[in-house]
Amino acid sequence: YMLFSGTSNPKLAETIASCLKKPLGSVRINRFKSGEIYVHYEESVRNADLYIVQTFSHPVNDHLMELLIMADAARRASARSVNAVIPYFGYARQEKKDAPREPITAKVVADLLTVVGIDRVITIDLHAPAIQGFFHTPVDHLTALDHMTEYLKSKNIMKPVVVSPDAGRAKMAEKLATYLDAPFAIMMKKRPAHHEAAITHIIGEVKGRTPIVIEDMIDTGGTIVSVVEGLLAKGAEPSYVCATHPVFSDYAWERLVHPGIREVLVTDTLPLPEAVSSPKLKVLSMA
Numbered sequence: 643y644m645l646f647s648g649t650s651n652p653k654l655a656e657t658i659a660s661c662l663k664k665p666l667g668s669v670r671i672n673r674f675k676s677g678e679i680y681v682h683y684e685e686s687v688r689n690a691d692l693y694i695v696q697t698f699s700h701p702v703n704d705h706l707m708e709l710l711i712m713a714d715a716a717r718r719a720s721a722r723s724v725n726a727v728i729p730y731f732g733y734a735r736q737e738k739k740d741a742p743r744e745p746i747t748a749k750v751v752a753d754l755l756t757v758v759g760i761d762r763v764i765t766i767d768l769h770a771p772a773i774q775g776f777f778h779t780p781v782d783h784l785t786a787l788d789h790m791t792e793y794l795k796s797k798n799i800m801k802p803v804v805v806s807p808d809a810g811r812a813k814m815a816e817k818l819a820t821y822l823d824a825p826f827a828i829m830m831k832k833r834p835a836h837h838e839a840a841i842t843h844i845i846g847e848v849k850g851r852t853p854i855v856i857e858d859m860i861d862t863g864g865t866i867v868s869v870v871e872g873l874l875a876k877g878a879e880p881s882y883v884c885a886t887h888p889v890f891s892d893y894a895w896e897r898l899v900h901p902g903i904r905e906v907l908v909t910d911t912l913p914l915p916e917a918v919s920s921p922k923l924k925v926l927s928m929a
């Protein structure tokens with residue numbers, strides 16, 4: 643097999659390569675002045691099982707398109723199979739219609755990947771696990787929960803409670819609570835607008851406990867801030883915040899420097915900007 647990296651998260655691809663003791667293959671990826679993308683594999687991929695590491699980091703549309711073009715080039719160069727390693731699968735938050743005349747973008751992305759002949763997708767903590775069914779090829783759906791559990795156990799947190807910020811994350815929270823042998827609580831939220839979340843109420847006991855909030859992603863940080871504020875208001879201690887994917891758009895990190903947050907635990911499915919470094923941030927590798 644051969645391993646290649648797109649331009650979205652070269653550091654993660656290098657870490658994967660070093661775990662596998664396998665060099666990354668050589669591929670040239672250029673942008674034309676017009677913004678169009680050019681790809682050329684600089685070594686033969688004939689009959690190889692190709693693994694392309696490409697996450698959907700910002701700018702997400704460019705990185706998606708780059709992956710499609712890399713897959714097309716590999717197919718046309720007679721690769722035996724093309725496997726997409728997509729640590730963070732973007733566009734997953736629109737996996738169903740919540741209102742009339744809306745798209746289902748997760749299906750659009752799945753269809754595009756299928757059209758260019760991707761044989762297998764390896765991904766991590768999908769926003770909605772049912773997206774696996776949008777493919778008729780295998781999808782390996784991995785999780786960061788094991789790494790998170792190991793890290794959280796090492797912290798010996800007193801009186802923990804695992805908190806799901808909404809009903810969508812309840813299964814993940816329940817699993818983490820089982821792994822940590824802790825109780826769990828669910829918060830109910832409503833969304834007055836796309837990037838606003840308002841907590842309506844909490845099911846479960848949080849008073850005097852240290853919450854471990856589990857999320858699939860932190861995008862603008864708006865949800866997490868309203869969650870930790872809601873928890874403080876109910877008498878909880880400052881929270882540990884865990885999220886697999888640090889999308890961190892729109893000054894999210896500044897928002898997360900909050901007295902209600904003890905520590906933020908994320909993974910390297912997405913690259914973090916240089917400016918985002920703090921003893922309160924722990925990054926686990928999914929390599």
Ligand code: R5P
Pocket residue numbers: 735769807808810837839857858859860861862863864865866
């Ligand atoms: C929503 O259901 C997701 O699981 C996240 O809670 C949400 O997308 C995070 O976005 P933000 O950080 O912008 O609130």
